[in-house]
Amino acid sequence: MMSETSFGKPESRTARTPKTHLVVPNKRERPTTANASTYKRMRPFKKSPPLSPAERKRRLQRRVVVYGTMTLLIVAFYFYQPQRIHFFAKPPPDPNPPVDPDSERLFSKGVKIVLVQAHPDDSEFFISPFLLKLAASGAEIHQLVMTDGDKSFYFWAKQDVPETRRVREAEQREAASHYSKEVTFFHEPDGRLAGQPDNAKMVQDYVEKIQPEYVIAFDTEYWPTINHADHLASGAAALQAVQAIPEAQRSVKWMLLYDTTAPNFTPDVSQTVDQGEAMLAIHKSQFYGKKLELIKNSRLEYWYDAGQAANVSYGVPLRALKVLP
């Protein structure tokens, strides 16, 4: 009855083989397509029994713990690393008419300007042609660099933090020598500027000491999809600092905000764009080889697009904000 030689004969197979068992083909029999499909068809099918309420609860709890932990880890990593995503980006105001921040005064000899930036290289990356144009017209630029850009927050990258600090400060000083009267470093921790309690107060003291008419800083209201948290923190510190100065002592008339998505003032920088582009190479610890060429191209494109939008060959997009008395 159970003779193995009868395997393959459908009429007898049904009778002798329970459905829940695999049928092992007869060793002496040559494997054929028919055998293979029979093998497959005979695979046991086991219906799992219904879960008890306690088991269902246990599985749900396990799922909540696993997915909850994963979500927490992603959120924790987002806040650990310094890039920020503009989840609720505001569209530029519509209409967004051009504003003239008294440009005759801006491009005049002896006008005092405070430039606030988060890292060495921010000035070259975003606005160097504008700074060169200001310097050419005789502006007195006081440059404030809030961190050393040492990247010490990347604990997994083995690097000599004090050496990075020294190199980057030297690079920024060299770049600044082309347009600034002086450079001040606050030496705040790179990547962690947002967590420092005295940013606004420190910038306020600096601005009150210099007494500028213009403050140039990162835009913290209309900013691109992804931005560095330090950029936003330095911009916020500059804005708060200017607002906190009592009216009687306030010299600042205008804020010129860069890295903005809502420019209303785009100075023509056709004369200085080449030099501005070349100055990116001064930050050779950051931009070198192929990367330098890519950055140069992307910056030229950025200044070109801004210029086209403002009917000039090349422009630096800024948002001029009048400081109300």
Ligand SMILES: [Zn+2]
């Ligand atoms: Zn930066």
